Amino acid sequence: MTETPRNRLSLEMLTLLGMPPVEHIALAAELGCAGISLGQAGRALAHFGFSDFKPYPDWALADNPALLREVKAALGDTGVQLSLGEGFRVLPGTEIADAAGALDIMAELGAEHINGGSSDPDLERSYDQLALLADMVIERGMKLQLEYAPSNVLKTIEAGIAARDHIGPDRCGLLLDAMHFFRSGGTLETLTALDPSVIGYAQLCDVPVAPQHEEYIQEAMFARMVPGEGELPLREWVAGLSTDIWIGLEVPGIEELIAGLSPRDWAARVVAGARALGV
Numbered sequence: 399m400t401e402t403p404r405n406r407l408s409l410e411m412l413t414l415l416g417m418p419p420v421e422h423i424a425l426a427a428e429l430g431c432a433g434i435s436l437g438q439a440g441r442a443l444a445h446f447g448f449s450d451f452k453p454y455p456d457w458a459l460a461d462n463p464a465l466l467r468e469v470k471a472a473l474g475d476t477g478v479q480l481s482l483g484e485g486f487r488v489l490p491g492t493e494i495a496d497a498a499g500a501l502d503i504m505a506e507l508g509a510e511h512i513n514g515g516s517s518d519p520d521l522e523r524s525y526d527q528l529a530l531l532a533d534m535v536i537e538r539g540m541k542l543q544l545e546y547a548p549s550n551v552l553k554t555i556e557a558g559i560a561a562r563d564h565i566g567p568d569r570c571g572l573l574l575d576a577m578h579f580f581r582s583g584g585t586l587e588t589l590t591a592l593d594p595s596v597i598g599y600a601q602l603c604d605v606p607v608a609p610q611h612e613e614y615i616q617e618a619m620f621a622r623m624v625p626g627e628g629e630l631p632l633r634e635w636v637a638g639l640s641t642d643i644w645i646g647l648e649v650p651g652i653e654e655l656i657a658g659l660s661p662r663d664w665a666a667r668v669v670a671g672a673r674a675l676g677v
Contacts, residue, residue: 416441571598604628
């Protein structure tokens with residue numbers, strides 16, 4: 399008897415540019431996604447130069463028991479899981495221990511994984527802070543996934559693996575983002591050579607092979623493409639991933655939303671693109 403493939407699609411927060419969580423959960427359920435990623439608050443688009451575009455009201459989970467109750471109820475009612483807790487980064491001059499309250503919220507909402515990264519150029523300090531984050535995540539029954547990117551202190555998959563080895567291979571995994579993977583020099587051969595147990599979470603998007611923006615982070619946060627509409631070998635990349643990990647759809651397209659496309663219709667395009675690749 400043929401086993402039904404697991405639904406492993408997660409509709410990531412960045413795709414919707416910070417849609418309020420109850421609405422986000424409902425949309426994920428409508429589009430047939432089994433999970434979502436979620437941060438602590440909405441996106442401050444004005445901070446990135448989009449002061450005239452504010453698609454949603456402000457929201458934040460901290461110190462808002464009513465919103466937390468609504469989010470927990472929405473997750474329970476729909477069966478959508480919180481696949482990934484976002485926003486846990488090592489920054490210069492800050493202490494990751496201060497994220498304890500935010501981790502408590504993620505654990506309360508049933509988050510399976512926590513996304514951790516670093517923008518601190520002090521590599522030794524980044525390792526130490528990420529190791530502490532791993533301790534805090536494990537204590538709360540979740541799993542830490544390290545994200546590397548050309549704009550981070552961990553810039554390549556090799557740097558991500560080195561950080562994982564330092565922290566402890568049994569204490570964290572790697573988050574593979576398709577844009578970061580290929581733009582930092584990763585190839586399909588790189589993926590094939592990896593021990594599948596290294597990868598704990600994946601995020602899918604498409605982009606041209608060559609950078610389209612002067613600032614990498616601006617393209618990564620606001621200008622990705624629907625899977626299958628860019629130049630990355632995504633069908634082969636997806637096929638090379640273990641079938642038991644989440645595939646998050648992280649496809650921000652702010653110009654499309656500014657032009658009038660609804661977040662629902664944009665997300666539907668993204669989900670359809672992923673499904674067409676066999677996810």
